[in-house]
């Protein structure tokens with residue numbers, strides 16, 4: 001077994017959080033929805049939204065039968081609302097191309113709207129138990145430090161999958177645990193700003209620690225400020241439309257008192273371009 005795998009498995013068995021998508025029988029649809037939500041949003045915010053979503057749409061076909069507007073409304077304030085639209089489109093594709101069952105094959109998953117390298121493999125591994133490398137931001141940081149001796153990972157690259165593959169055991173079930181363990185270690189112990197090496201199962205094999213924690217630079221993109229951003233304006237426009245009693249609002253009334261009118265117009269135009277908002281006869285509404 002690769003050197004890092006054994007300590008990661010042992011640590012995970014004693015320290016992993018009890019999260020809904022890790023419980024037996026959670027199912028491929030639940031896993032897919034949870035991965036869409038977790039792409040940009042912290043676990044604690046996702047859990048209540050995930051439960052409500054799955055209670056309302058317990059299969060891809062159920063979501064596919066709903067209007068896209070319902071998906072955007074249900075997404076509420078989870079952020080990056082294009083994910084709601086993409087998830088709805090993916091549900092339609094699953095119904096139409098896969099008889100309503102979330103596919104197991106990574107290429108078939110990658111062909112669905114809104115699904116990239118991470119989500120496709122996460123579903124194949126965590127829902128179906130297949131053996132693939134699953135690489136998220138936390139995993140990339142653990143690999144950068146423990147294997148490459150760098151303080152932070154570089155930008156995402158195709159080589160990330162090969163790097164993760166190199167530490168996976170041959171057995172499918174053990175490989176799934178190592179994938180989950182690397183992510184969990186990055187989330188709980190090997191955090192971006194303050195790694196807790198004294199509690200780390202890899203501390204005696206970590207290349208960055210062994211080298212004395214050299215400052216190897218940080219190429220990560222800084223998260224843009226939300227306050228005052230176009231993202232904030234987009235979120236405010238969508239909230240008006242989600243809350244609208246008659247499901248549509250005259251365009252001139254949407255954020256009429258927003259401090260930057262050009263930013264408001266830009267937000268509306270970009271939401272229309274993304275398919276999150278429709279403009280019909282001077283009215284704005286969520287997509288039908």
Ligand code: SF4
Pocket residue numbers: 142145146189190191195196197200201202203204206207208209
């Ligand atoms: S020893 Fe420290 S830096 Fe290395 S993997 Fe563990 S927590 Fe991260």
